[in-house]
Amino acid sequence: MPRPIKKILIANRGEIAVRVMRACRELGIKTVAIYSDADRAALHVRTADEAYPVGPPPARESYLDIGKVLDAAKKSGADAIHPGYGFLSEKAEFARACDKAGVIFIGPPADAIDAMGDKTRARQKMMSAGVPVVPGDNGPSGRGFPSAEAALESAKKIGLPVMLKASAGGGGKGMRLVDDEKKFIAAYQGAQREAKSAFGDDAVYLEKAVIRPRHIEIQVFADTHGNVVHFFERDCSIQRRHQKVIEEAPSPAVAPELRAKMGAVAVKAAAAVNYVGAGTCEFLLSEDGNFYFLEMNTRLQVEHPVTEMITQRDLVRLQIAVANGEKLPFAQDDLKVHGAAIECRIYAEDPIKFLPSPGKIVQYRQPTGPYVRDDSGIYEGSEISVFYDPMISKLITWGATRAEAIERMERALMEYRVGGIKTNLAFHRRVLREPDFRSGKYSTAYIEGHKELLAKPIALDEDDDALDAALAAAALHALEGGVQPTAGNGAAATATAATERSAWQRSSRF
Ligand code: MV4
Numbered sequence: 001m002p003r004p005i006k007k008i009l010i011a012n013r014g015e016i017a018v019r020v021m022r023a024c025r026e027l028g029i030k031t032v033a034i035y036s037d038a039d040r041a042a043l044h045v046r047t048a049d050e051a052y053p054v055g056p057p058p059a060r061e062s063y064l065d066i067g068k069v070l071d072a073a074k075k076s077g078a079d080a081i082h083p084g085y086g087f088l089s090e091k092a093e094f095a096r097a098c099d100k101a102g103v104i105f106i107g108p109p110a111d112a113i114d115a116m117g118d119k120t121r122a123r124q125k126m127m128s129a130g131v132p133v134v135p136g137d138n139g140p141s142g143r144g145f146p147s148a149e150a151a152l153e154s155a156k157k158i159g160l161p162v163m164l165k166a167s168a169g170g171g172g173k174g175m176r177l178v179d180d181e182k183k184f185i186a187a188y189q190g191a192q193r194e195a196k197s198a199f200g201d202d203a204v205y206l207e208k209a210v211i212r213p214r215h216i217e218i219q220v221f222a223d224t225h226g227n228v229v230h231f232f233e234r235d236c237s238i239q240r241r242h243q244k245v246i247e248e249a250p251s252p253a254v255a256p257e258l259r260a261k262m263g264a265v266a267v268k269a270a271a272a273v274n275y276v277g278a279g280t281c282e283f284l285l286s287e288d289g290n291f292y293f294l295e296m297n298t299r300l301q302v303e304h305p306v307t308e309m310i311t312q313r314d315l316v317r318l319q320i321a322v323a324n325g326e327k328l329p330f331a332q333d334d335l336k337v338h339g340a341a342i343e344c345r346i347y348a349e350d351p352i353k354f355l356p357s358p359g360k361i362v363q364y365r366q367p368t369g370p371y372v373r374d375d376s377g378i379y380e381g382s383e384i385s386v387f388y389d390p391m392i393s394k395l396i397t398w399g400a401t402r403a404e405a406i407e408r409m410e411r412a413l414m415e416y417r418v419g420g421i422k423t424n425l426a427f428h429r430r431v432l433r434e435p436d437f438r439s440g441k442y443s444t445a446y447i448e449g450h451k452e453l454l455a456k457p458i459a460l461d462e463d464d465d466a467l468d469a470a471l472a473a474a475a476l477h478a479l480e481g482g483v484q485p486t487a488g489n490g491a492a493a494t495a496t497a498a499t500e501r502s503a504w505q506r507s508s509r510f
Pocket of ligand 1: 134163170171172173175207208209210211213214215236237239242282284294295444
């Protein structure tokens with residue numbers, strides 16, 4: 001039995017660092033933050049029991065510097081490191097360096113990271129394990145083709161359209177769609193060049209393109225005793241440029257039978273690489289109901305809270321338990337889907353151009369109330385830096401049904417106020433009432449197919465200012481002997497409340 005973990009260094013920043021620290025606090029585990037020069041006053045630093053500087057703002061020189069991170073672990077006496085997501089979380093080299101330094105890496109074994117990190121290798125491994133992958137060709141060497149012409153011959157056999165993907169890639173990086181033979185050679189060479197410069201490896205493989213797929217992923221969990229379970233699916237089809245925007249669980253497109261089938265396949269995939277800890281198998285679900293393994297993310301994911309909400313389990317606590325060598329405290333049959341959960345990623349970004357909008361948060365009101373969770377890494381007065389991901393928080397709501405979760409999300413989005421920077425709050429409000437989203441009939445082409453969601457707000461209630469005005473007007477109307485405010489806030493229907501509300505809201509505009 002390994003000694004129980006008493007102190008964890010969180011090798012990350014922002015909301016995920018705070019999220020991990022919360023689980024540690026509940027477990028009586030001490031927390032250690034690391035921070036770059038840009039993050040001296042960041043929330044994760046204030047939340048930790050102790051904190052160590054790791055260098056200049058660029059991640060390469062701080063959060064990604066393995067030597068500095070391990071130095072901080074040594075100085076602090078941490079016996080484990082939680083990498084969060086991004087940064088060092090999927091670097092096998094880091095997992096190995098932790099092992100060597102005698103620090104527990106809270107994540108899968110380095111060999112499992114390697115097995116899934118190389119996409120052609122993962123495809124081969126999954127095929128051998130009986131996991132369905134997208135029909136395609138890894139090339140005669142198993143890692144790309146001897147020439148673009150050889151690749152074209154294979155593409156013709158597969159049948160266009162095909163996807164060109166970098167073997168060392170993932171997450172859509174270096175990916176190209178080819179639907180015309182005449183464009184194939186140039187696209188292949190372009191993909192090779194891109195792969196070479198992005199990953200230092202020009203191997204490119206082919207897959208038949210699945211048109212308008214849904215992105216369905218299965219959360220898996222394995223302990224060191226050979227137990228592997230799945231926590232059902234998340235639907236992450238609402239993305240823009242490979243950036244997830246809204247996620248939900250369960251998927252409106254997945255019936256119980258398909259859920260069980262995909263879950264069993266994901267468990268098989270994890271077992272095939274001797275997986276340990278939290279992981280996620282990504283699948284494409286085609287319009288005709290077939291599903292194909294795409295890749296496995298060997299980390300805790302951003303969107304893990306929707307799974308926590310529908311399974312009533314704390315995935316970070318489980319990660320720590322597994323890292324302690326404990327057995328999973330339940331079997332597959334003990335896990336059930338309870339209701340529905342949705343997550344909206346709130347970004348500091350220009351709502352029309354989708355460009356980051358860094359700066360100081362001068363006003364911040366987090367939504368709360370029943371079945372609302374807002375995982376945030378910022379506070380009023382803190383800064384959204386140009387150096388890191390501009391996510392402000394993840395807003396998650398739960399409902400007994402999907403409809404209830406949506407209604408609750410709409411309510412929570414109305415309560416949310418951010419001042420000083422631009423956000424995508426108004427975008428989320430528009431999606432939540434868009435009929436294709438509400439019906440659950442959407443695919444990865446959703447945002448592209450709904451350009452009106454990106455358009456400048458036109459209707460009166462579509463931006464914060466107009467919303468404030470409408471609420472104030474409703475309250476005043478009620479005061480004058482009219483109907484109750486439609487926002488359902490009975491308390492606002494008094495003279496004082498109405499005045500205070502509009503004054504407070506005015507102060508929130510910048
Ligand atoms: C595909 C595909 C269609 N056919 N592969 C994008 C991210 C990376 N994990 C895989 N991706 C895709 N691979 C085949 N054979 C479509 C996508 C894709 C996509 C996948 C999931 C979520 C959003 C997406 C947006 C565009 C393309």
